Amino acid sequence: MIYITRRESFNAAHKLARPDWTEDENTAVFGKCANPNWHGHNYQLYVTVKGEVNPETGFLVDLKWLKQVINTHVIDKVDHRNLNLDVDFMKGKLASTENLAIAVWDILKPHVNESGAELHCIKIYETDNNYVEYFG
Numbered sequence: 158m159i160y161i162t163r164r165e166s167f168n169a170a171h172k173l174a175r176p177d178w179t180e181d182e183n184t185a186v187f188g189k190c191a192n193p194n195w196h197g198h199n200y201q202l203y204v205t206v207k208g209e210v211n212p213e214t215g216f217l218v219d220l221k222w223l224k225q226v227i228n229t230h231v232i233d234k235v236d237h238r239n240l241n242l243d244v245d246f247m248k249g250k251l252a253s254t255e256n257l258a259i260a261v262w263d264i265l266k267p268h269v270n271e272s273g274a275e276l277h278c279i280k281i282y283e284t285d286n287n288y289v290e291y292f293g
């Protein structure tokens with residue numbers, strides 16, 4: 158069993174706020190992240206897949222293929238976008254890093270499965286200090 162990881166970066170705007178709560182209620186729970194004027198992050202996404210090395214190629218999966226899958230299905234949809242307003246797979250969800258990681262897992266898992274490898278972890282840094290890991 159071997160694990161390989163591809164990192165991709167994107168920047169996106171969001172706020173942490175429930176639409177069914179008042180601004181005061183949102184601020185009480187989410188603090189400055191609930192600011193109605195939005196704010197942005199330079200996110201770092203790490204996608205780790207696992208499986209066996211193909212003895213013919215020496216690859217688990219081709220990292221160029223993994224890059225393309227991540228970019229087509231995730232990065233192109235979130236980069237320079239507003240996670241609350243523009244991103245179909247975040248509609249109706251609170252735009253936390255946890256929910257983002259779970260959504261990215263759900264999107265990428267079937268594509269990784271098709272390759273014969275297995276999705277192991279989605280790790281997202283929202284800031285230099287805060288990150289989430291999701292293992293499905």
Ligand SMILES: Nc1nc2c(c(=O)[nH]1)N=C([C@H](O)[C@H](O)COP(=O)(O)OP(=O)(O)OP(=O)(O)O)CN2
Pocket residue numbers: 173190252253254255283284285286287
């Ligand atoms: N469980 C979660 N808590 C928080 C999330 C989240 O996604 N899940 N998100 C936020 C904010 O959006 C943001 O990450 C916090 O920004 P900030 O406090 O500025 O983070 P920094 O690492 O830059 O702050 P330091 O003060 O330097 O630690 C909040 N909570």
